Amino acid sequence: MGADTTPLLLKIEGLQKGFGGNVVLDGASLDVPRGSLVTVLGRSGAGKSVLLKCLADVVQPDSGSIFFDGKPLATGDAAARADFRRRCSFLFQSNALFDSLTALENVELPLEQTTSVPDKEIRERSLEALRQLELEAYKDHYPSQLSGGMQKRLALARAIVTRPELVLFDEPTAGLDPLRRNAVFAMIAKYQRQFGFTALVVTHDLTEALLASDRVALLDKGRMCFEGTPDEFSASTSTVVGDFRDSAAALGRTLASIRRGEALQPEDS
Ligand SMILES: Nc1ncnc2c1ncn2[C@@H]1O[C@H](COP(=O)(O)OP(=O)(O)OP(=O)(O)O)[C@@H](O)[C@H]1O
Numbered sequence: 001m002g003a004d005t006t007p008l009l010l011k012i013e014g015l016q017k018g019f020g021g022n023v024v025l026d027g028a029s030l031d032v033p034r035g036s037l038v039t040v041l042g043r044s045g046a047g048k049s050v051l052l053k054c055l056a057d058v059v060q061p062d063s064g065s066i067f068f069d070g071k072p073l074a075t076g077d078a079a080a081r082a083d084f085r086r087r088c089s090f091l092f093q094s095n096a097l098f099d100s101l102t103a104l105e106n107v108e109l110p111l112e113q114t115t116s117v118p119d120k121e122i123r124e125r126s127l128e129a130l131r132q133l134e135l136e137a138y139k140d141h142y143p144s145q146l147s148g149g150m151q152k153r154l155a156l157a158r159a160i161v162t163r164p165e166l167v168l169f170d171e172p173t174a175g176l177d178p179l180r181r182n183a184v185f186a187m188i189a190k191y192q193r194q195f196g197f198t199a200l201v202v203t204h205d206l207t208e209a210l211l212a213s214d215r216v217a218l219l220d221k222g223r224m225c226f227e228g229t230p231d232e233f234s235a236s237t238s239t240v241v242g243d244f245r246d247s248a249a250a251l252g253r254t255l256a257s258i259r260r261g262e263a264l265q266p267e268d269s
Pocket residue numbers: 019022024042043044045046047048049050051171204
């Protein structure tokens with residue numbers, strides 16, 4: 001696996017989390033170099049969302065450590081958590097936009113809620129974020145009046161308006177067809193480079209992840225069984241990695257058949 005000497009913005013070490021008797025994270029570790037786009041892959045139910053929830057402090061790990069910018073991010077350490085919340089944004093699967101607020105008001109909200117920036121600057125920064133995401137002309141539109149792709153861009157505008165160093169993406173392409181999945185990953189990669197934030201994405205979309213990411217990791221049985229570059233992932237001879245590549249390819253064939261209106265083959269169902 002490729003060594004990366006870039007300083008780490010986020011380091012997860014030996015994260016353990018169970019629900020009742022169900023062990024979901026079993027010593028998961030991950031390195032996220034500053035300025036990179038890192039994708040955690042894994043089958044449905046592998047624990048990708050639980051991993052993000054541990055970062056968001058929504059779920060408390062049973063043991064293990066999280067380091068942000070070199071400092072431990074312990075549950076209950078209010079100062080470290082507040083610092084993390086200030087420097088990190090989440091982008092949820094559902095976009096979590098407020099239907100009753102305009103595009104501009106949606107983007108203004110995190111600045112109003114988490115900073116003491118004066119109103120005039122909030123307006124300027126929010127308009128700038130909309131401009132950067134090519135949505136300025138839609139500032140007075142409500143989310144329901146925007147296309148799915150525009151809603152994703154609006155959610156990203158809201159996530160970056162606080163100028164976060166780290167953006168966490170939970171299944172950003174869930175429920176989208178392959179073309180739109182591609183567009184969403186291209187958008188993440190483009191703006192990640194343009195704004196220079198570090199991105200951590202969790203998904204099961206292998207093809208898009210390999211094209212867009214600097215590094216990928218595979219979560220299986222509660223552990224990262226692979227961490228490396230997309231090329232290393234493609235070339236890996238590990239059985240777990242091979243199985244994941246095969247199942248992703250089979251899913252791709254099934255989706256292509258469905259798009260062509262063909263009946264499902266027994267192996268696909
Ligand atoms: N609050 C909870 N209480 C009990 N079990 C939970 C809870 N949250 C998650 N789990 C369990 O943890 C496991 C992993 O769930 P998680 O949502 O992290 O999977 P995932 O990898 O994100 O899957 P998907 O790709 O389908 O979203 C599942 O078995 C789930 O039922």
